[in-house]
Amino acid sequence: MTKYRINKTRFVDQTKTVSFTFDGKKYHGFEGDTLASALLSNGIHLIGRSFKYHRPRGIMSCGSEEPNAICQINDNTDLTEPNVRATEIELYEGLKASSQNCWPSLNFDIGGINNLISPFIPAGFYYKTFMWPKSFWKKIYEPLIRLSAGLGKSPTQPDPDIYDHKHEHCHVLVIGGGISGIISAKIAAKNNLKTILIEDKNILGGSTIYQNNKNFIIDNQKSNEWLMNEISELEKLDNLIIKTRTSLAAFHSYNYLLAKENISDHLPLDKKNGSIRQRLWKIRADKVIVAAGAIERPLIFNNNDRPGIILANSVKKYLDFYGVSTGLNNIIFTNNDSAYETAVSLFEKGISVKIVDIRKKSSSNIVKNAEDQGIKIYWNSTVVNTFGYKKIKSIEIMNLSEDGSNVTGNKHKIQCDCLSISGGWTPMVHMHTQSGGKLDFRELDQVFVPTEKSENHINVGSCNGDLELEEIVKNTNNKVKKFLNINEGGFDKISVLCSKESEKKNIWLLPNTISESKTKSFIDFQNDSTAKDIKLALREGFKSIEHVKRYTTTGMATDQGKLSNMHALGIIADTAGVKMGTLGTTTFRPPFTPLTFGAIVGRSVGKFFDIVRKTSIHEWHVQNNAKFENVGQWKRPWYYPINNENFHEAVQRESKAARDSAGILDASTLGKIDIQGSDASEFLNRVYTNAWSKLGIGKCRYGLMLNEDGMVYDDGVTTRLGENHYLMTTTTGGAANVLSKLEDYLQTEWPELDVYLTSVTDHYSTASICGPNSKKILKKLFPNKDFSDEAFPHMSYQDAMIDKIECRIMRISFTGELSYEINVESKYGKSLWENCIAAGVEYKITPYGTETMHLLRAEKGFIIVGQDTDGTMTPIDLQMDWxxxxxxxxxxxKRSLYRSDTMREDRKQLVGLLTDDPNEILEEGAQIVSELDKKPVEMIGHVTSSYFSPNLNKSIALAVVKGGKKMKGQKLFVPMENKNINVTVSDFIFLDKENKRINA
Amino acid sequence: MFVINCPYCGERDQSEFSCGGEAHIVRPKQPTELSDDEWAEYLFMRKNIKGVQFERWNHAHGCRKWFNMVRDTSNDKIHAVYKMGEKPPVI
Known part of the structure; x- marks a missing residue:
């Protein structure tokens, strides 16, 4: 055993040695240790440097509230993780941990100079200093700040671990496995309620499990012995799920809770293989019992942050749970009785201990115990300073004045190697407030306690403000019985004896002889905010607690102010001379402790990140070297490079081929909605801008759909398949929204219409063949069909068969070429496609992708909703009055098209743009100006689509320009970073305005 | 996350639903006869109440039906759900 491992306990197996490294040096601990307890057993207190002043910092607590002892785990591997609390990580063989925020080393840290210049870097320093000169920001200030900011290092490689999500439902969820949680879970489970008990530590029992003080007796046993028996009984219950290593992350409304289970973090690397690392539980509970416990408060005095200054109950846990003494010459500094348990525990193990108490006396049993044992107690005293750079060596104490606002008498110096501090207890009300609960301030012991109004959750134990063992046990029993409507709790006749605290005193900021500006009394240890920072913020006019928090960064570190929030509030209240209850608290937001990104996303990574939709022809595209683009969730062929063609070359070739001979496009992704019912025509009349009543059966029509505000929403061709039967197509990306919008009108505005909508997007595959030779290819595919213009005119549809496959053929065109779209059931899509390719070989049929489709339609001046429109374009703006x-x-x-704003003549309107240099291709999104010298530059529009047209052998672009309709022929400019491009406004139909090709 | 009692399907998680804003705003029968101001009133003006609010909801990832819901926006308590066309309850 090491010098500091002075005690054997049942929680740490001292027969099983575990080796680990800290900052590259090898150490030993035992199975059951945390990294913190193992380091302390080796006499190591100094763990890291503080965020702003780089002051040496040590382990301060034993749980999730830890502000100082945060480490980087598994350096330089893909498993590396920053900001891990040493107090929470369970020791395993081969664990590699290192200190953070220090350079070149923990012991000699250059950044420590910040501590010396600290008078010049108070709260708000960054806001005030880096304001000017403006030009310094980008090149000097920002890089400097970035260099000094942050604690650990983020991993640079993808996370190799597996994470999981799981849904769970239960009657009762108990949060917290301390004594009140155990009592609650037992009552619930014994009454046939499906119960889940979650506990963030690896074993149940909370702080009672190591409470071996003889003043705390339940049913004639020491409270830890009694609880041990309760736990073994609990584990036998059938309808109880116990989840240890599981911490509550969020408590949402309607009792929906998220909890994170650590499954393999405590296992050695070689035993983790393949196992899930963490699981996020999504729990819906009928009733929730919060038994989250309380966190011990520090005391705020000058230099209260040195390594070796530890919360008193944590010292007791290291001693009685881990068997580790945090020091051999202890002083306990307290304002309450609970720290005396630590003193007695140390004393009984033969370790030197003295007590400094700010109270004048206390007459409770536990204090009498300490006095009887001869422990030296300095009453009515406070610590005014501490000494020792990397580890505490001594303290100075003084007497308090009568009202506690000042110090009197002489300074008295006492040597020590550990200072335990206790400022009382803060109930963990985070869960309660997250769920929407409110808080009351209790003056007696200066705590916020839950105000209970919810029918579906209660708080029990110390998180409810019950801080003494007797009230914890009895109140929990009574409350849970009432909450679950149960007559017999099983703990009704229990006898509890405990020491009771009668004298209470609290001073948020302890007085000192030296002026405040020369002290460093830390409130937020992780963010280095001190009492004087808070007072500075108040002097500078910040009043709201939320503003003070942000200005001083108090409570904004990774520990979310678990130790600091109450003191910040207290000091604000004292300084401003208001009652603490009137200040309110900052908002407690989830998660309670940091969550890994892995736990949040679960399995939704890699190919499971999002749904991928592929057409039935997808495999053919892959085999034929297609490059894909994402359109919504769809994978669409973008272009099909041949040999070493680049993007531009492939698109130019495809575009030319489609106009010269024949091209083929997979159009399966277009949204398709089947519309049936006796009012289908009337329905279309109401949703499209044009008239539909007279559309003959077997005819197709292009339609434009607006929002109620008059802006273009979607477009597509709709075909009348029968008297009361239409097939609507929508844009690929808009399909789901169009269906939902149509359903909305149908169900809520026009329920009297007899219309039924069905999404059939996935039901049909579509091959679109265009080009002057397309008719010849169709004739080969359907030899019995008459494709003459008389029998099968443009904008019409006919049924046909290929073998036994039913086809719907629409003669419609999005390219301006003669064009046919063949629709078949999706399962025949690939077969249809291959037939088309085979029939087209002699005409060099060329598969083309979305880019060529966009280019061809731009030549023809057809818009793409979402590219040439952006939700602010009316059909009139698009020059589509027709x-x-x-x-x-x-x-x-309709009505919106006659609003004064939509009728303005200087609205942005769709125009064509031609560059003076026909080889200059504009950038899509580029701004357009009419005057280059005008300042500020007036931007009158932007480029929406731009291509080099191989068929016209020049650059073409579509743009929206203010008042563009009347600007044809006018010269404009597109200013780019290095040059201005001269352009001329033109018609936006660049090719075949007479529609000769479509009707060829 | 709320539990919403869809009038057609029963209780489901909120993630299956989408909210369509304020309820009981009827589309004018004769829009062309309205002034710009009157049309703008219908088109743009919505209440955002802290307290009891009547809302439209859609069971988007379920039966796709629209229905109305009375919700207290200050505490998310749902007072009632009812089908389109039914009279709003008095809360």
């Missing part, structure tokens, strides 16, 4: 019915009484968006 499609807006003047005769129809109403359609969605």
């Amino acid at each position: 499609i807006v019915s003047k005769k129809k009484y109403d359609f969605i968006g």
Whole structure:
């Protein structure tokens, strides 16, 4: 055993040695240790440097509230993780930990100079200093700040671990496996309620499990012995799930909770293989019992942050749970009775201990015990300073004045190697407030306690403000019985004896002889905020606690102010002279402790990140070297390079081939909605801008759909398949939204219409063949069909068969070429496609992707909703007046087209742009100006689509320009980083305005 | 995350639903006869109440039906759900 491992306990197996490294040096601990307890057993207190002043910092607590002892785990591997609390990580063989925020080393840290210049870097220093000169920001200030910011290092490689999500439902969820949680879970489970008990530590029992003080007796046993028996009984219950190493992350409304289970973090690397690292439980519980416990408060005095200054109950846990003494010459500094348990425990193991108490006396049993044992107690005293750079060596104490606002008498110096501090207890009300609960301030012991109004959750034990053993046990029993509507709790006749605290005193900021500006009394240890920072913020006019928090960064570190929030509030209240209860608290937001990104995303990584939709022809595209682009969730062929063609070359070749001979496009992704019912025509009349009543059966029509505000929402061709039967197509990306919008109108505005909508997007595959030779290819595919313009005109549809496969053929065109779209059931899509390719070989049929499709339609001046429109374009802006019915009484968006704003003549309007240099291709999104010298530059529009047209052998672009309709022929400019491009406004139909090709 | 009692399917998680904003705003029968101001009132003006609010909800990842819901936005308590066309309850 090491010098500091002075005690054997049942929680640490001292027969099983575990070796680990800290900052490259090898140490030993035992199975059951945390990294913190193992380091302390080796006499190591100094763990890291503080965030701002780089002051040496040590282990301060034993749980999730730890602000100082945060480490980097598994350096330089893909498993590396920053900001891990040494107090929470369970020791395993081969664990590699290192200190953070120090350079070149923990013992000699250059950044320590910040401590010396600290008078010049108070709260708000960054805001005030880096304001000017403006030009310094980008090149000097920002890189400097970035260099000094942050604690650990983020991993640079993908996370190799597996994470999981799981849903769970239960009658009762108990949060916290301390004594009140155990009592609650037992009552619930024994009454046939499906119960889940979660506990963030590896074993149940909370702080009672190591409470071996003889003043705490339950049913004639020491409280730890009694609880041990309860736990073994609990583990036998059938309808109880106990989840240890599981911490609550969030408590949402309607009792929906997230809890993170650590499954393999405590296992050695070679035993983790393949196992899930963490699981996020999504729990919906009928009733929730919060038994989250309380966290001990520090005391705020000058230099209260040195390594070796530890919370008193944590010292007791290291001693009685891990068997480790945090020091051999202890002083306990307290304002309450609970720290005396630590003193007695140390004394009984023969370790030197003295007590400094700010109170004048205390008459409780536990204090009498300490006095009887001869422990030296300095009453009515406070610590005014501490000494020792990397480890505490001594303290100075003084007497308090009568009212506690000042110090009197002489300074008295006492040597020590550990200072335990206790400022009382803070109930963990985070869960309660996360769920929407409110808090009351209890003056007696200066705590916020839950105000209970919810029917579906309660708080029990110390998180409810019950801090003494007797009230914890009895109140928990009574409350849970009432909450679950149970008559017999099983703990009704229990006898509890405990020491009771009668004298209470609290001073948020302890007085000192030296002026405040020369002290460093830390409130937020991790973010290095001190009491004087808070007072500075108040002097500078910050009043709201939320503002003070942000200005001083108090409570904003990775520990989320678990130790600091109460003191910040207390000091604000004292300084401002208001009651603490009136200040309110900052908002407690989830997660309670940091969550890994892995736990949040679970399995939704890599190929499971999002749904991938592929057409039935996808495999053919892959085999034929297609490059894909994502359109919504769809994978669409973008272009098909041959040999070493680049993107531009492939698109130019495809575009030319489609106009010269024949091209083929997979159009299966277009949204398809089947519309049936006796009012289908009337419905279309109301949702499209043009008229539909007279569309003959077997005919197709292009339609434009607006929002009620008059802006273009979607477009597509709809075909009348029968008297009461239409097939609507939508844009690929808009399909789901269009269906939902149509359903909305149908269900809520026009329920009287007899119309049924069905999404059939995935039901059909579509091959679109275009080009002057497309008719010849169709004739080969359907030899019995008459494709003459008389029998099968443009904008019409016919049924046909290939073998036994039913096809719907629409003669419609998005390219301006003669064009046919063949639809078949999706399972025949690939077969249809291969037939088309085979039939087209002699015409050199060329598969083309979305880029060529975009280029061809731009040549023809057809818009793409979402590319040439952005939710602010009316059909009039798009110069599509022809499609807006003047005769129809109403359609969605009609009235908005006559609003004063939509009728403005200087709205952005769709135009064509030609560059003076035909080889210059504009950038999509580039701004357009009419005057280059005007300042500020007035931007009158932007480029929406731009291509080099191989068929016209020049650059073409579509753009929206203010008042563009009247600007044809006008010269404009597109300013780029290095040059101005001269352009001329043109018609936006660049090719075949007479529609000769479509009707060829 | 709420539990919403869809009038057609029963209790489901909120993630299956989408909210469509304020309920009981009827689309004018004769839009062309409205002034710009009157049309703007219908088009843009929505209440955002802290307290009891009548809302439209859609069981988007379920039966796809729209229905109405009365919710207290200050505490997310759902007072009632009812089908489209039904009279709003008095809360």
